[in-house]
Amino acid sequence: MTEVRRYAAVVEYNGTHFHGWQKQSHHNKPTVQAALEAAFSKVANHEVTVSCAGRTDTGVHATRQVIHFDSPAKRSNYGWLMGVNTNLPDGVSIQWIDEVSPEFHARYKARARRYRYLINNSPAKSALQYDQLTWWRYPLNAEKMNEAAQYLLGEHDFSAFRAKDCQAKSPVKIMHRIEVKRWGDLIMLELEASAFLYHMVRNIVGVLLPIGEEHQPVGWMKEVLETRDRKQAGITAPGEGLYFVGVDFPPQFEIPCEPYGPALLQPLLDVTGFQQPFANKQREEAGLKSL
Incomplete structure (x- = not known):
């Protein structure tokens, strides 16, 4: 029996090109999810369903959206990256991809x-x-x-x-x-x-x-x-x-998605020191739970 692997990917997109994240069954307007699933399915040679960390609506952009999907297809990380990006429309691309543990979930493991x-x-x-x-x-x-x-x-x-x-x-x-x-x-x-x-x-x-x-x-x-x-x-x-x-995400998943961008702003954030990591320490001190 072929082993099914779980993969995570970091995605960037310009929301102007899409009618939001979520794939819609009642209209033919382009969505980020539909574009990604079509590209991944072509590279994997089977139908792929992707889940994301946070759905965005029409016109909203992303620099560090995170998705996951399952596939038995054997592809190198470079093969996934280049193959999927070649089949994606302008305005969306994956920036990083790797195999992750089966316990990882882009939405439910996000803190x-x-x-x-x-x-x-x-x-x-x-x-x-x-x-x-x-x-x-x-x-x-x-x-x-x-x-x-x-x-x-x-x-x-x-x-x-x-x-x-x-x-x-x-x-x-x-x-x-x-x-x-x-x-x-x-x-x-x-x-x-x-x-x-x-x-x-x-x-x-x-x-x-x-x-x-x-x-x-x-x-x-x-x-x-x-x-x-x-x-x-x-x-x-x-x-x-x-x-x-x-x-x-919890550090054991090693997903490279610390806050970043957009590119026009990042140099300014780096110089001014306004760029800050996630507030894990503050959450722990406050005794706050996350979803």
């Missing part, structure tokens, strides 16, 4: 996920990065946005930031880190949590924007959180500024 949201806060929008930054032409106070964001730290019911189509079993999640930083016209919101609800990050940004404009007080974030009512929050911010940048 935390990291997202970054980038805002071009200038009078004119970018022509070259229009699909990689959210343009907001009104001046924003990043310090007040950061102050407001701290109300979300810890374990909360995030129903006020949950889209109506969210399929999560529980709205209770643990926010490990959340920070807002400005470099010139670029504002970055970084969030690390046990898991995220559908549209959660974009809805958080929708509350931070009027606080940054100083149309709402800093404490409005706390008020919105406590209502647990999506109707009391702000807009759903655009998806093009959102990046899935990392997943935290």
Whole structure:
């Protein structure tokens, strides 16, 4: 009997090219999952199903998405990498692949996920990065946005930031880190949590924007959180500024997915020291469990 092996891979994609992560049966729009499964199936010579660490929606990008799949096909890591990337469309590629233990699961073994949201806060929008930054032409106070964001730290019911189509079993999640930083016209919101609800990050940004404009007080974030009512929050911010940048797994799995990117921002993060590893120590000290 042929041995079935489990593989993990790190995937990067530009969400502009896809109608979200999840494969859809009711329309023919391209999705990241469908593209990956078609490419892996061709290289493996059998139908392959992939699972991911965190599903992203239309327009959202990823620099460190993690997937896993099972296959009896015997291919070298280089063979998988080159074969799959050759058969993928523009806008998605695997960056790393290796065999892992059968116990590994991209979703259920993840202890935390990291997202970054980038805002071009200038009078004119970018022509070259229009699909990689959210343009907001009104001046924003990043310090007040950061102050407001701290109300979300810890374990909360995030129903006020949950889209109506969210399929999560529980709205209770643990926010490990959340920070807002400005470099010139670029504002970055970084969030690390046990898991995220559908549209959660974009809805958080929708509350931070009027606080940054100083149309709402800093404490409005706390008020919105406590209502647990999506109707009391702000807009759903655009998806093009959102990046899935990392997943935290137990170290024995050796998955190279510490937070990274996007590439346009990484040199700045390295120089300023703002780039930080996952908050394992903080989680342990706080006695917080992850999903």
